[in-house]
Amino acid sequence: MRTLKLNKKGDISSPIIVILVTVAALAVAGMAIAWMASTGSRASSQGSLVVIGTPTVTSTSPYTLYITIKNLGNADATVTLVKVGSGTYGTPFPVNAGQSYATPITLTGGTYTSGTTYAGTIASTVGTVQFTALCQ
Secondary structure, three states, rough: OHHHOOOOOOOOOHHHHHHHHHHHHHHHHHHHHHHHHHHHHHHHOOEEEEEEEEEOOOOOOOOOEEEEEEEOOOOOEEEEEEEEEEEEHHHEEOOOOOOEEEEEEOOEEOOOOOOOEEEEEEEEEEEEEEEEEOOO
């Protein structure tokens, strides 16, 4: 019967394998924590616009949109375009963090009929918000 003689010179000991696996796991966990921290800090410093209440549009020219836009985020936002039906307002205005914008907006173009609901869009530096406006 033959017996195999193993050479122990080239083998890696069990404690060294455990140390290498632990170091690799700690490195992966550290990279995941760094990624989550950077993503969280970027996400927490953004503006977030919402429309408060029910926006209304006048049915007589000049067509005026009465709307309240609130910035729930902690970064300032700039509204670049407001569109209701086929009417638009393209003069940019700021909505600071934690503040509201409630000044009437005069729309150019389009016609509006009393009692009709119109789809609206607010384009801003922090994204797009959709709403509906009632014509009165």
